[in-house]
Amino acid sequence: MAHQPAQERQARTYNGFGAIALGLLSGALAIWLVMERPGGSTIGIALLLFLATAWCWAGLYMLQPNQAAILLFFGSYRGTDRSEGLRWAIPFYSTGKISVRARNFNSEKLKVNDLRGNPIEIAAAIVWRVEDTARASFDVENYEAYVLTQAEAAVRHLASRYAYDNLQVDEHGNASAEITLRSGTEEVALAMRTELQARFAQAGISVLDAKLTHLAYAPEIAGTMLRRQQAEAVVAARSKIVQGAVGMVELALKGLEQRGLVDLDDERKAAMVSNLLVVLCSDHDATPVVNAGTLYT
Template identity: 50%
Template sequence: MTHEKNLVPFNGYIMLLVFLILATGSTYLLITKESPIYIIGIVLALFMLPGFVLVNPNNSRVLLLFGKYIGTIKKNGLFWVIPFYTKKAISLRASNFDSERLKVNDKLGNPVMISTILVWRVTDTYKAAFDVDDYKNFVRVQTDAAVRKLASMYPYDNFADEGHKEDITLRSSVNEVSEALEKEVQERLAMAGIEVLEARIGYLAYAQEIANAMLKRQQATAIVAARHKIVEGAVSMVEMALDQLSKKQVVDLDDERKAAMVSNLMVVLCSDKDASPIVNAGTLNH
């Protein structure tokens, strides 16, 4: 057998009643009748005792008979099985796993620190019990392996200045990366009968040795982008000012004076400090 088999055992409450009747009745008769034959009833009662199985909600018991898989009890309650059965408990509840922070290289070779949060549960008790050695340790090891593989598939961030423009990155594409991680982990854990309910990155940062350098790089990229927008807006404003002066014939400017006006306006609009205007009280030629 290579798959899970649901087992419906005997009702434990009925067998508990039989056990109490057999144990108390045999003890009473042994004392009153003083016949050793009633010891057999006590022995049978003691033989029944290991057969009781209590299954709590969202738990299971995998039953073995001398190394042979018999079935799995998933229904909660009190049951009775053959006392020779070996009973192994496997939880069916959803479990959280927060991996350690791993140092891995992203697609561009940058060292990053990454960890994942995994929500999983057992769906096939046969595979969890017999197809892997320790299914809980299997979850930890395979999750770490999946995270290492995922980190090598995507860059930490976009760097358009070096031609490494990527649509999906570890930092910005949270949904896409989580879906890829969940799929990768599910493929690895399927052989252990485990279902992945959720997988997402819990921690992500550059490694300590390059964190300061990358922070400066991000700041420089932000400054360049801001300057680009400032210059673009300043050019539009200067163009609009010259166009309005020409249309309304406020002043007639030759090419040299237009160049001087453009220069002054660009300095005022693009400067990161407040400009100090100088009022010319003379003519335009002075």
């Protein structure tokens, strides 16, 4: 027979101050009967009134804000009370308290492999709370330990679904639109919350927020990946410089032709383009050479 998950339901409880008032009233009445009307029958009624006082006071318990009480009747679940303050339930009920406040969990730095197999270090901060007290109490052995274990498993699985960084570029030197752990912050956080919620559902836990707090390459490859990133940055910068230089040379040639300042053949145009590109793309300041003759000497 398949296991049926527990389901939280509202317990039938009452205001505790009313129970205190009834207990005081019955106790005072019992004392009055013993003192004012002594006798065999009166003693019996007084004992019943004292028992009623004990019954009223034995079922008292107190709940703080964002705290719930699990009520059991000889091991049978009778419901959950989420009403704060002084409460009263049948004294035969056993009461177990559980916090429904938001809690924060910071995972340890985990060493895992990303989508491309690169070892990385990753950690996350998860905000969660107990949503279904019945499931948290009866469907898992220890819901706090369950959260820690499932959170670590979810972070490990998340890291294996994405690459740390986008290392694939097109022919123009632009990175592809792939979602990565480093660039896709919002998408990765949403995916982590979705997976955590699916894992926590069995324990009646709700995920309020989840974000990565640490992300880095593992120490053994950090230096290599840094050099690779620096090289990619240099290539991207060079590509922009060359594109800009080509545009400037094109504008210079068009300006000379439109104004009729000089008439260049194809060979001289090629030489001029070469000189301009060298000047514009060089890492060092250009050293001009003054030609005292004609343009063709």
